[in-house]
Amino acid sequence: MKFERLAIPDVVLFEPKAFSDDRGLFFESFNQRAFDAAVGGRVAFLQDNHSVSRKNVIRGLHYQLPPHAQGKLVRVVRGAAYDVAVDIRRSSPTFGKWVGALLSAENRCQLWLPAGFAHGFVSLEDDTEFLYKTTDFYDQGSERSIRWDDPDLAIHWPVSGAPIISSKDSTASSFRQAEVFD
Numbered sequence: 043m044k045f046e047r048l049a050i051p052d053v054v055l056f057e058p059k060a061f062s063d064d065r066g067l068f069f070e071s072f073n074q075r076a077f078d079a080a081v082g083g084r085v086a087f088l089q090d091n092h093s094v095s096r097k098n099v100i101r102g103l104h105y106q107l108p109p110h111a112q113g114k115l116v117r118v119v120r121g122a123a124y125d126v127a128v129d130i131r132r133s134s135p136t137f138g139k140w141v142g143a144l145l146s147a148e149n150r151c152q153l154w155l156p157a158g159f160a161h162g163f164v165s166l167e168d169d170t171e172f173l174y175k176t177t178d179f180y181d182q183g184s185e186r187s188i189r190w191d192d193p194d195l196a197i198h199w200p201v202s203g204a205p206i207i208s209s210k211d212s213t214a215s216s217f218r219q220a221e222v223f224d
């Protein structure tokens with residue numbers, strides 16, 4: 043399992059080692075020991091999520107506030123997505139900065155976002171299947187959403203034209219007005 047820290051170093055991109063043979067392919071999609079060594083601590087996951095999106099769907103930017111904050115380990119098993127992590131930890135030197143990575147069924151990469159990041163992605167193909175593990179359970183009352191097109195964040199989404207977004211995301215908060223992490 044190769045990994046690299048992105049420009050916001052708490053966000054880690056994993057590239058599993060795949061073994062191909064006549065039958066097809068095998069790879070370890072999660073290894074607790076390798077994961078903990080890469081992120082530098084013991085992380086316990088409590089929930090797995092799976093979504094399917096048409097092309098040009100943007101989901102996000104989402105997070106849950108403490109005490110239900112979630113770290114997320116995200117990947118794509120069908121199609122492709124551009125995944126974005128926004129640092130919303132006020133005391134962080136990279137507060138308000140974002141990083142992105144291409145995740146696809148082909149590259150099998152996974153992105154780790156610890157608690158304290160807002161998360162979103164855009165699907166780049168129809169029927170993009172997005173799988174992720176979270177470190178806490180879903181808690182509707184703790185859920186928050188920041189506008190995907192917030193001008194202060196200025197995220198470069200690889201979309202042409204208007205993306206498809208949920209009604210919830212269309213009324214999301216601006217970054218300036220969002221409740222963030224201390």
Ligand SMILES: Cc1cn([C@H]2C[C@H](O)[C@@H](COP(=O)(O)OP(=O)(O)O[C@H]3O[C@@H](C)C(=O)[C@@H](O)[C@H]3O)O2)c(=O)[nH]c1=O
Binds near residue numbers: 102163210
């Ligand atoms: C996230 C979530 C949603 N739901 C329900 C609530 C709602 O009726 C339906 C669809 O929820 P949403 O519209 O919030 O789904 P979605 O927009 O896909 O939300 C997800 O977006 C990505 C970017 C994330 O980072 C995730 O943490 C999550 O917020 O599923 C659960 O039951 N459990 C969950 O964990």
